[in-house]
Amino acid sequence: MAYATYVHEGKSIDYTPSADVAVGDVVVQGDLVAVAARPIAANALGSLATTGVFDFAKATGTSTAIAAGTKVYWDATNKVATATATSNKYIGKVVKAAVDADATVRVRLEQ
Secondary structure (H helix, E strand, O other): OOOOOOOOOOOEEEEOOOOOEOOOOEEEEOOEEEEOOOOEOOOOOEEEEOOOEEEEEEOOOOOOOEOOOOEEEEEOOOOEEEOOOOOOEEEEEEEEOEOOOOOEEEEEEOO
């Protein structure tokens, strides 16, 4: 008896949203954080990227720099990546440092 059957690599997953999803939207399903690489119409089957390197929005201003190698999390309320784990979902690790003035941070998705 098989206890698991291979389906695919998992670089992307199927997703059918209840509302339109734009390119670059971050979608959180439980502890899974994924990114829409293409637009997906409401109630239509599309896919979300679960691996890869993406530039995520981040807060700017004093003390918002994030060093390379730092674990970052998705703050769904403010729609930014943050180094603060509390109440946020894990995205991955920073692959290019971001200074206080940077509006984005480059992250390698990890699940």
